[in-house]
Amino acid sequence: MKQIIQSFKTGQTILEEVPAPVVSKGSLLIRTTHSLVSLGTERMLVEFGKANLIQKARQQPDKVKMVLDKIKAEGLIPTLETVFNKLEQPLPLGYCNVGVVEAVGDGVSGFSVGDRVASNGPHAEYVLVPQNLVAKIPTNVSQEEAAFTVIASIGLQGIRLVNPTFGETVVVIGLGLIGLLTAQMLLANGCKVIGIDLDQSKCDLAQSWGVISINPSQGVDTVKVVMQETDFIGADAVIITASAKTNSIISEAAQMSRKRGRIVLVGVVGLDISRAEFFEKELTFQVSCSYGPGRYDENYEQKGIDYPLPFVRWTEKRNFQAIxxxxxxGQIQVKPLISEIVALEDFQSVYGTISASKSIASILKYPDVGVENSYSNTLKLKPIEFTGKKGTIGIIGAGNFTKMTMLPALKGSGANFKYIASSGGLSGTELGKKFGFAFSTTDYKSILQDPDVDAVLITTRHNSHAKFVQEVLEANKHAFVEKPLAINWEQFHRLETFLEEKSNNVPSIMVGFNRRFSPHIQAIKKSMGNSPQVNIVATMNAGFIPSNVWVHDMAVGGGRIIGEACHYLDLCVYLTGSLITEVCMSSMGQNPEENTDNASIIAKFANGSQAVINYFSNGSKAYSKERIEVYSNEKTWIMDNFRKTSAYGVKGFSNLSTKLDKGHKEQFHRYIKFLKEGGAPLISLNEILNVSKASLAAIDSLKVGNWVKIR
Structure with missing residues (x-):
């Protein structure tokens, strides 16, 4: 299928060929018939993509600070590699989609195959959209009209925040598409509407509906006109739908408002607010969030958990339905807003001139069902022969770890890249092209069914790891899974039972515990020799991650202890040469919960060694992220952030200094060699299972407030 994307690296807007998504639980697979180009939002994205690196940096000063902190902690070259990799990531354009339901996922109710629907899907021939972001189209509404649903909901949410009453005067600053739709809805609500825009044709259109239009470019004093139109009381409310960097818009909005007036920002303007202007009139100011309640709430959007109607009357989906x-x-007339209807393949007639476009609404029309938009979940990228080759891999997951760590580390390993699978198809296709894969797919089962594939590398969200590992082993292929192996005891026991039933007579399991392969850890281990007992202090200055990020969700990410601190449990198993027998974890705070990212773990080992693992998220990002201290036989080794290692009391040990090296490259190169030549697995199954159990036991320890033994 074809999809429109924006490249932030080259600045080009491209019609890309990608595999169609596979229907999934809680979602609808939709064949697109039309989509609307949001000229305001998409113009900003296109112009940002075309900007040079310095211009991009000026537009995102907060990101520049993050980059500088990363340089201090990890060095210049790794940071630049991260930045450029980020810029290579394409962005799908569009969020106003109309189409026909092609398939209904498990758990979805109220929809059937063949339904005409509007959604926030991107500009693509097939889209996969969660059910709470989809609404059925009434029979008397055309596809072209329905394409306005989502963008009109943005204006509607701004109106709901203003909460206008019948007869109030509301000013709409910016008569672009959202502004014109907002003006119509305010008129339907019984308001007196004043519209302001620099484009006379838009002012004329609004005036034809009964809007009092003002064009400042004609030398009109907008504040004076508004005051005259309101008998010098001022506007009851102002909705800003304009997009401009100037601070004058927010100032004028305050000046034209009555005392205790309301101002709502829907667009993007400068926000250097004069306290005096707001203080003297006791004005309220609010920023509107997209389509309405539920936006950016993963529980609502991705998990399909609706807000109760009696308590949240207008969610984003119910706003779609209202539009x-x-x-x-007939309360909203959208046909007069259509400037052009363009065939998908002629998309450049819209995007090529988007910076100077005077259009109000451009609609893309998609090909009818046929060869042009045939349904395929797998896309051939490169003709490669794999028969008889060893070390042939498929990857499930095309997120940041795959892109920025795994695939660069696999370069030069001798791996044969056959498949890369991603849920949407776009990220996998872009990575597949860059790294020379033969196929991009959205159907991971095609990897399991291919006899050429020796191993499957899994980098999906944590809650799917155990399931995928078992499926890969059942397909008689080696399984490499980026940590953790499982996020709860139920997942772990299910996998453990499967292994026991097979008497472990299955291909190998490898978990991505890369740090033991770092040259710094290898040097310490070699220098230690056969130390009988070891004390270890390991600290991860992990950094703060907002609580709404999926890694904190115990049902999806498992929390950062299970998902990340497990690295250090494995590292201590490797350095001590012994399995963990007992753990005890304490977290910061008076009322510890099962999920924490500020904790200390004490681990005891079968050979008498012990380790203290500190996992903290409240430290400075400018400080080293990781530090390990090893004490044994009156000797001490200190590793600082996988860049420097020194030793004390150790004869002949040469201090080690490298660029940041956490062992990823060495790990993957050894793994591909294992696939090709055989031999013992890189990490024994006993150690992998022991570390997984210790991670889960640490959470148990936090719950019970005591030591927990490892079976």
């Missing part, structure tokens, strides 16, 4: 009903009843 469609208004179009159906």
């Amino acid at each position: 469609l009903q208004s179009i159906s009843s």
Whole structure:
């Protein structure tokens, strides 16, 4: 299928060929018939993509600070590699999609195959959209009209925040597409509407509906006109739908408002607010968030958990439905807003001139069902022969770790890249092209069914790891899974039972515990020799991650202790040469919960060694991220952030200094060699299972407030 994407590296807007998504639980697979180009939002993205590196940096000063902190902690070259890798990531454009339901995922209710629907899907021939972001189209509403659903909901949410009453005067600053739709809805609400825009044609269109239009470019004093139109009381409310960097818009909005007026920002403007202007009139100011309640809430959007209607009357989906009903009843007229309808393959006629476009609404029309938009979940990228080759791999997951760590580390390993699977198809296709894969797919089962594939590398979200590992082993292939192996005891026991039933007579399991392969850890281990007992202090200055990020969700990410601190449990197993027998974890705070990212773990080992693992998220990002201290036989080794290692009391040990090297390259190169030549697994299954159990036991220890033994 074809999809429109924006490259931030080259600045090009491209119609890319990608595999169609596979229907999944809680979602609808939709064949697109039309989509609307949001000229305001998409113009900003296209112009950002075309900007040079310095211009991009000026537009995102907060990101520049993050880059500088990363340089201090990890060095210049690794940081630049990260930045350039980020810029290579393509962005799918569009969020106003209309189409026909092609397949309904498990758990979805109220939809059937063949339904006409509007959603926030991107500009693509097939889209996969969660059910709470999809609404049915009334029979008397055309596909072209329904394409306005999502963008009109943005204006509707701004109106809901203003909460206008019948007869109030509301000013709409910016009569672009959202502004014109907002003006219509305010008129339907019984308001007196004043519209302000620099484009006279848009002012004229608004005036034809009964909006009092003002064009400042004609030398009109907008504040004076608004005051005259309101008998010098001022506007009851101002909705800003304009997009401009100037601070004058927010100032004028305050000046034209009545005392205790309301100002809502829907667009993007400068926000250097004059306290005096707001203080004297006791004005309220609020920024509107997209389509309405539920936006950016993963529970609502991705998990399909709706807000109860009696308590949250207007969610984003219910806003979609309200817009469609208004179009159906004729309260909103959208046909006059259509500037052009363009075939998908002619998309450049819209995007090529988007910076200077005077269009109000451009609609893309997609090919009818046929060869042009045939349904395929796998896309051939490169003709390669794999028969008889060893070390042939498929990757499930095309996120940041795959892109920025795994695939660069696999370069030069001798691996044969056959498949890369991603849920949406776009990220996998872009990585597949860059790194020379033969196929990009959205159907991971095609990897399991291919006899050429020796091993499957899994880098999906943590809650899917155990399931994928078992499926890979059942397909008689080696399984490499980026940590953790499992995020709860139920997953672990299910996999453990499977292994016991097979008497471990299955291909190998490898977990991505890369740090033991770092040259710094290798040097310490070699220098230690056969130390009978070891004390280890390991600290991860992990950094703060917002609580709404999926890694904190115990049902999805398992929390950062299970998901990340497990690295250090494995590292201590490797350095001590012994399995963990007992753990005790304490977290910061008076009322410890099962999920924490500020904790200390004490681990005891079968040979008498012990380790203290500190996992903290409240430290400075400018400080080293990781530090390990090893004490044994009156000797001490200190490793600082996988860049420097020194030793005390150790004869003949040469201090080691390298660029940041956490062992990823060495790990993957050894793994591909194992696939090709055989031999013992890189990490024994006993150690992998022991570390997984110790991670889960650490959480148990936090719950019970005591030591927990490892079976």
